[in-house]
Amino acid sequence: MNIAMDFWTWTAALLTLAILSFLWKDNPTYRAAEHLYIGVANGYSVTLIWYNVVVPNMIDPIAGAYRQVAREGMNWSVLNPFQEANFFVIIPMMVGALYITRFIPKISWMVRIPIGLTLGYYTAISIPASFEASILRQLEASIVTRAHMTMGFRPALWVFLVLIGTLSTLIYFFFSTEHRGILKPISNFGILVVMIGFGASFGLTVMARISLAIGRFVFLFKDWLGLVY
Amino acid sequence: MKRKLALYIMFTMAVWGGISVFIGKQTVHNFDNLLRNKLLLIVGAFAIILGLGSLIFHHTQKIKRNARYWQYSYITLGALIITSFIGLFGGVRGEGGLPTFFGGTVLGTYQGNIYTFQDKNELKLFKADPSRYAREDIALMPLPQGVSEDLSRYEKSVLLREIQLRNTSLQLQNLEIPLMISPVSGEVVPFEDDFGVSIQNIYEGILVPCGSTMFAMLAFYMCSAAYRAFRMRNLHAGVLLVSAFIVMLGQIPLITAFIPGLHDFRQWILDVPNLASKRGIMIGVGLGMAATSFKIIFGIERAWLGGGEE
Numbered sequence: 207m208n209i210a211m212d213f214w215t216w217t218a219a220l221l222t223l224a225i226l227s228f229l230w231k232d233n234p235t236y237r238a239a240e241h242l243y244i245g246v247a248n249g250y251s252v253t254l255i256w257y258n259v260v261v262p263n264m265i266d267p268i269a270g271a272y273r274q275v276a277r278e279g280m281n282w283s284v285l286n287p288f289q290e291a292n293f294f295v296i297i298p299m300m301v302g303a304l305y306i307t308r309f310i311p312k313i314s315w316m317v318r319i320p321i322g323l324t325l326g327y328y329t330a331i332s333i334p335a336s337f338e339a340s341i342l343r344q345l346e347a348s349i350v351t352r353a354h355m356t357m358g359f360r361p362a363l364w365v366f367l368v369l370i371g372t373l374s375t376l377i378y379f380f381f382s383t384e385h386r387g388i389l390k391p392i393s394n395f396g397i398l399v400v401m402i403g404f405g406a407s408f409g410l411t412v413m414a415r416i417s418l419a420i421g422r423f424v425f426l427f428k429d430w431l432g433l434v435y
Numbered sequence: 436m437k438r439k440l441a442l443y444i445m446f447t448m449a450v451w452g453g454i455s456v457f458i459g460k461q462t463v464h465n466f467d468n469l470l471r472n473k474l475l476l477i478v479g480a481f482a483i484i485l486g487l488g489s490l491i492f493h494h495t496q497k498i499k500r501n502a503r504y505w506q507y508s509y510i511t512l513g514a515l516i517i518t519s520f521i522g523l524f525g526g527v528r529g530e531g532g533l534p535t536f537f538g539g540t541v542l543g544t545y546q547g548n549i550y551t552f553q554d555k556n557e558l559k560l561f562k563a564d565p566s567r568y569a570r571e572d573i574a575l576m577p578l579p580q581g582v583s584e585d586l587s588r589y590e591k592s593v594l595l596r597e598i599q600l601r602n603t604s605l606q607l608q609n610l611e612i613p614l615m616i617s618p619v620s621g622e623v624v625p626f627e628d629d630f631g632v633s634i635q636n637i638y639e640g641i642l643v644p645c646g647s648t649m650f651a652m653l654a655f656y657m658c659s660a661a662y663r664a665f666r667m668r669n670l671h672a673g674v675l676l677v678s679a680f681i682v683m684l685g686q687i688p689l690i691t692a693f694i695p696g697l698h699d700f701r702q703w704i705l706d707v708p709n710l711a712s713k714r715g716i717m718i719g720v721g722l723g724m725a726a727t728s729f730k731i732i733f734g735i736e737r738a739w740l741g742g743g744e745e
Contacts, residue, residue, distance in 0.1 A: 214640035221641060225648040229655055237507050243645040245511040246637060248490060249518025251483060253634050257527045259480040263473055287469055298474040302481030309488055317485075318441035318740055320478050325739055326445035327475060329728045330452030336728075340721025344714050364707045371711025372718070379719050396715070401671045403712025405678025406704055408661070412679075413686050415654030422651050425644070 208432030219430040222422055267295045348372050371399040442734050449732040490515070522634040678704055 210216065224239035270291025271284040287294035301323065307316040354365045377389060378396030385393040427433045455467040494508035524533035665676045684690045685701025730736035 214636055217640045218644040222644045222648045225645060226652065229652060237504060238510055239645060241507040241510040242514050242641065243649075244490075245514025246518045246641045246645075248487060249515045249522060250634065250638060250642060252487065252515075252519045253522025253527060255480050255483050256523055259476055263477050263480075287474070288465065295473070295477060298477040299481075302478040305481045305485045306488075308485055309492075315437040315441075318438070319444055320481065321739060322441040322445035323448050324475055324479055325731065326448030327452040327470070329731050330449035331456060331471075333453065333725050333728045334456050336721045336724040340717050340724065344718050344721070348714060364703075367707050368711045368714070371708055372714045375712050375715025376718060379715070397671060398674055399708050399712045400716075401674040402678040402704060402708040403716070405675040405680075406682045406709040408657075408675070409679040409682030409686075410705075412654060412657050412661075413683055415651055415657060418647050419651035419654050422644070422648050 210430050210432065215430055219426055222426060226422075264295055264299055267292050344372075370395075375399055375403075438737075438740050441740060442737075446732060446734070453732075487515075518634070518637055521632060521637065525633050527634055678708075 210219075221239050221242070224235040227233055228236040267290065271293045274284055274291050275281075283289055284291065284293050286292055301320050304316045304320050307313045348369050350362075350365050350369055355362050357365075374392050374396030376396075377385075378393040378400060383389070424434075451467075451470075455463055458464075491512065494512050496502075497505045497508045521533065523531070525531045526533075661679070665672060665679070681697070681701050681704055684694075685697045691698040727736065731739070
């Protein structure tokens with residue numbers, strides 16, 4: 207046994223045990239670790255946003271523009287948003303600051319302005335992106351071509367099966383018409399395909415979690431307690 | 436009118452976002468880049484104030500009202516303040532003004548045989564706790580060339596093991612090492628910035644273990660949920676159960692060693708029926724996302740406006 211002696215390994219080990227203790231039952235150590243995690247995660251986000259967004263996009267341009275004005279006097283170029291150092295960034299800062307109005311009941315409606323700005327833009331640009339990634343690419347990949355036929359019997363069969371499976375899945379989720387006649391066996395096949403897919407997803411998720419659990423136990427027994435090398 | 440103003444702003448931005456994708460002009464492209472990568476990023480960054488405000492408000496209210504488990508709110512608020520303070524003033528990589536690493540003072544020097552790499556004579560102290568590796572005399576070994584110093588403790592130990600196995604690539608040198616008393620363990624260790632409270636230490640020592648343990652713990656709950664949900668009540672539940680088991684078992688080397696073909700069957704499930712179902716679902720999700728986006732843009736879906744006055 208070769209127990210680790212540094213502070214952060216001990217912290218990580220005790221927090222791991224505190225969280226794992228929830229498997230027994232809800233208890234004060236778990237609650238303490240959980241609350242600590244929430245506080246630290248938010249504090250970490252504050253740091254990241256400060257250094258990755260606020261400093262390079264707000265403070266640096268304004269400070270640069272201020273230095274430029276001090277050096278060369280006032281000119282229009284410091285208002286040019288395309289220039290590295292500019293005062294223009296104050297405008298989106300003012301718009302962003304409207305988020306704070308959420309806490310002032312009389313003018314809380316103004317919080318909708320920054321939300322509307324970002325929501326409108328990102329919603330619009332997501333439409334072609336989702337068409338491209340989720341629909342066109344998937345359709346393109348499902349099309350059976352002559353090239354697939356030259357790959358041999360089995361691969362060609364699997365390509366056909368993927369196409370049939372995709373179509374039956376889509377038909378199963380098509381609720382605009384009742385699943386009768388020819389649609390019934392197709393949708394029945396679709397639900398089977400969907401169930402296999404869900405089972406596979408479940409299996410992969412469990413294995414990913416198990417892998418994480420193994421990682422935590424390796425940390426405890428190896429890095430912390432030094433029981434295994 | 437106040438709701439309409441927000442809707443107009445949203446619609447205008449959506450029109451711009453929509454048409455900018457299809458206009459090939461460089462000027463439009465440049466402005467769109469500025470909007471996307473700078474201006475909206477700045478606006479969005481302020482949203483964290485909303486999140487933090489809500490968090491602080493929620494916990495201060497809990498404390499004020501002596502709500503159930505109110506004592507723990509102090510932990511959240513304290514952790515938030517301390518982490519933010521260390522992060523903001525210490526910097527992401529310790530570049531801030533706040534001293535985030537505390538090393539001891541040099542006590543003296545140690546002269547002795549130290550392993551170094553043949554191709555790298557520059558002495559770099561190994562950051563892991565030397566006392567753990569003292570018996571192997573590799574505590575003070577440098578990391579090989581090109582290997583990042585930012586390796587996790589586990590990766591470093593794996594690396595050390597590798598080095599130990601390839602003994603020939605090492606050379607023994609008689610060197611003089613400055614020593615200090617560790618402020619953490621109280622032991623005599625090679626001089627370096629021994630105890631750090633930088634944001635990276637907090638990330639590795641608190642965030643990573645807590646986050647990964649919480650996700651790891653879900654494995655236990657998923658298994659117990661599966662026990663209840665996966666009872667073979669009908670054909671569909673049976674198919675789901677069998678598929679899940681094959682995918683899980685096919686990933687375990689010990690099992691695949693005894694059942695030939697299981698690994699290939701698992702791969703077939705993932706590549707054929709799983710792919711078909713995921714593709715069908717993805718197409719449906721894509722259509723749904725597009726439809727919802729249009730509903731938001733044209734003001735049919737207004738949940739984002741929230742309640743309150745007009």
